[in-house]
Amino acid sequence: MEHSMTLEQKQRAFSELREVKETFAARGWFPATSGNLSVRIGDMSEDRQTFAFAVTASGKDKSVSSPEDFLIVDQHGRPLETTGLKPSAETLIHCEIYRATGCGAIFHVHTVFNNLVSELYREEQAIPVEGVELIKAFNIWEEDAAIRIPILPNYADIPRIAELVSEAIVPRVPGIVLRKHGIYAWGANVFEAKRHLEAFEFLFEYVYRWKLLNKQG
Ligand SMILES: CSC[C@@H](O)[C@@H](O)C(=O)COP(=O)(O)O
Ligand SMILES: [Zn+2]
Known part of the structure; x- marks a missing residue:
């Protein structure tokens, strides 16, 4: 399968990422240049081994907009254009999440709440959440649904983390947390990935505050 894409597809991907980037920046979700965003361009090959996506450039101040914020990479994360x-x-x-899930967009942010809960539940290696309405944002509709959001170790060597991703993913839970680092949330498209990320962040704050309340009691 070739990596062919039209200028229109590329511009649409960049403009979708730009909009999400501005929205999350306004919430303070990119402190100190942290965080990254991507959206897939076009279809994946049937075996999910060939695909391309637009991704944020490394190390940028993500609260500022510039013509050099995004680039296109292939399934190995290599730039597709000079x-x-x-x-x-x-x-x-991101490459591993696309391969494992076939999703269309992935958003990664560092927040104090996602860092806190990743440490609170480090031993369980998953953050448990039960019966909170916002679980429905993941398209899980049963009453009192219980989910566990996986926590992975935050190795300095990114390939070491990447090789754990596919095993760690729980099919109905569209996110993984890196310990004391941040969350990766994904969805079929930008709209869904954003809804999922917002739900995770709500749930993390809830879990943290609930834990604290119980301690004080
Ligand atoms: C500067 S702290 C954050 C980074 O170490 C990293 O975790 C991160 O999320 C952003 O890296 P980036 O290369 O800009 O995508
Ligand atoms: Zn990060």
Whole structure:
């Protein structure tokens, strides 16, 4: 399968990412240049081994907009066009999530709440959430649904994290947390990935505050 894409597809991907980037930046979800975003361009090959996606350039101040914010990479995270830009240092994690899930967009943010809960539940290696309405944002409709959001170790060597991703993913839970680092949330498209990320962040704050309330009692 060739990596063919039209200018229109590329521009649409960049403009979708730009909009999400501005929205999340306004919430303070990219402190100190942290975070990265990607959206897939076109279809994947049937075996999911060939695909392309637009991703944020590494190390940029993500609260500022510039013509050099995004670039296109292939399924190995290699730039598909000649550019001086470097793809996100965590691009390999995006590659693995696309391969494992076939999703269309992936958003990664560092927040105090996702860091806190990743540490609170480090031993369980998953964050348990039960019966909270926002679980429905993941298209899980049963009453009192219980989910466990996987926590992976935050190795400095990104390929070491990437190789754990496919095993860790729980099919109905569209996110994984890296310990004391941040969350990766994904969805079929930008709209769904954003809904999922917002739900995770709500749930993390809930879990943290509930734990604290119980301790004080
Ligand atoms: C500067 S702290 C954050 C980084 O180490 C990393 O975790 C991150 O999310 C952003 O890296 P980036 O290469 O800009 O995509
Ligand atoms: Zn990160």
